[in-house]
Amino acid sequence: MNGRPEQQEEHAQQEEHAQPERRDTADTAGPPRVVLGVSGGIAAYKACELLRRFTESGHRTTVVPTASALHFVGEATWAALSGQPVATEVWESVHQVPHVRIGQHADLVVVAPATADLLAKAAHGMADDLLTNTLLTARCPVVFAPAMHTEMWEHPATQENVATLRRRGAIVIEPAVGRLTGVDTGKGRLPDPAAIFETCRRVLARGDRATVADLAGRHVVVSAGGTREPLDPVRFLGNRSSGKQGYALAAVAAARGARVTLLAANTELPDPAGVDVVRVSTAVELREAALKAAADADAVVMAAAVADFRPAQYATGKIKKVEGHEPAPVALVRNPDILAELSERRAAPGQLVVGFAAETDDVLANGRAKLARKGCDLLVVNEVGERKVFGGDTNEAVVLGADGSDTPVPYGPKEALAEVVWDLVAVRLA
Incomplete structure (x- = not known):
């Protein structure tokens, strides 16, 4: 290198700043580093709750608000909640090259x-502020939680921008339905911060695999819960399903970039972030919703516990107990076999259908027989009984494939089983 020693030193410093800085071993072993970008919408105040969840769970979080966002929540609030300096301008601390370093x-x-x-700028690669610069330099998973009026969300331009981001592997959470600014109500509400945090937690838990949203651009349908077949206005035939496994499947699919339709049968669980929830009660209602949702789906996962039978007659008044008389027998009729119908009436070539089977004995033998009978691509078989009941947070299963494969899933969280199911689905869709 030619020139005076001070010139050589200056040039070396410039080269150092020009090279992408990598996290060293100590940084890698430290707490996850999260960048929370906040754009200028009224829902910016809800990001404070999301930030609190990140910091309280040990994530090192840097807040990058846009200039418009600072009209809603000031810089001091972000700094106090994060415990970190707030990055707002490209031209601040220029020697640290913040527009490159933060994303890296x-x-x-x-x-x-x-x-x-913000979605439009991200889709078109614009970089006119620190947040959009950060998005261009990030090589980690990126999650967008949209919030806007319904008409803006449904506009073809926004939908095309969302589709573009998803094709590139970004995770764009579907907005929630509810009260918007003023008196307006519709789709466009920011999902609950707790639900957004859970999606982000799942993305981080996938580690290096999360940089590829393997379900991005896919539409998947998941059923959850248990159907109820009314006997009279106050009684029904039902089952013990809590819906937790189906909800885990829906949440994990959303975290892997899918557009998710969740058919929820009589559950009391909070809606997962970024998931379109369709509520049903009976097996007949579930069949109608499943056939409709499956029309443009890449995969359908039927995790709901569907009643095999329903009362042949519905009593319009409460059935009374009559002293000295035994109750009349309840006649039952068969419910539609939704899983078999979905397998037979696939909406498009290549659509995958996944079923669930709860067995009490001869688990694998009964599971293989059911797999052949239903005609689905994968069947998740788990054992239920006195010590293995519905409603828990854990599961253990074997995933049987129509190709003769079997994939044991050891006892663990229901999210872990959901990850395995989507791993198998993603490979087959690819």
Whole structure:
């Protein structure tokens, strides 16, 4: 290198800043680094709750608000909640090259709320502020949580921008339905911060695999819960299913980039972030909803416990107990076999159908017979009984494939089983 020693030193410093800085071993072993981008929507105040969840769970979080976001929540609030300096301008601390460094160091970038304007800039690679620069330099998973009025969300331009981001592997959470600014109500509400946090937690838990959203651009349908067949206005025939496994499947699919339709049968669980929830009660209602949702789905996973039978007659008044008389027998009729019908009436070539089977004995033998009888691609078989009941947070199963494969899933969280199911689905869709 030619020139005076001070010139050589200056040039070396410039080269150092020009090279992408990598996290060293100590950084890698430290707490996950999260960048929370906040764009200028009224829902910016809800990002404070999301930030609190990140910091209280040990994530090192840097907040990057846009200039518009600071009109809703000030810089001091973000700094106090995060315990970190707040990055707001490209031209601040220029020697640290913040527009490059912040994105390079992150394990996750989440933008909440993501306005229509921010989504458009991200889709078109614009970089006119620190947040959009950060999005361009990030090589980690990126999650967008949109919030805007229904008309803005449904506009073809926004939908095309969302589709573009998803094709590139970004995770764009579907907005919630509810009260918007003023008196308006509709789809476009920021999902609950707790639900957004759970999605981000799942993305981080996938580690290096999360950089590829293997279900991005896919539409998947998941059923959950248990159907109820009314006997009279106050009684029904039902089952013990809590819906937890189906909800775990829906949440994990959303975290892997899918557009998810969740058919929820009589559950009391909070809606997962970014999931379209359709509520049903009976097996007949579930069949109608499943056939409709499956029309453009890449995969359908029927995790709901569907009643095999329903009362042949519905009593319009409460059935009374009559002293000295035994109750009349309850005649039953068969419910439609939704899983078999979905397998037979596939909406498109290549659509995958996954079923669940709860067995009490001869688990694998009964599971293989059911797999052949139903005609689905995969069947998740688990044992139920006195010590293995519905409603728990854990599961153990074997996933049987129509190709003769079997994949044991050891006892563990229901999220772990959901990950295995989607691993198998993703490979087959690819």
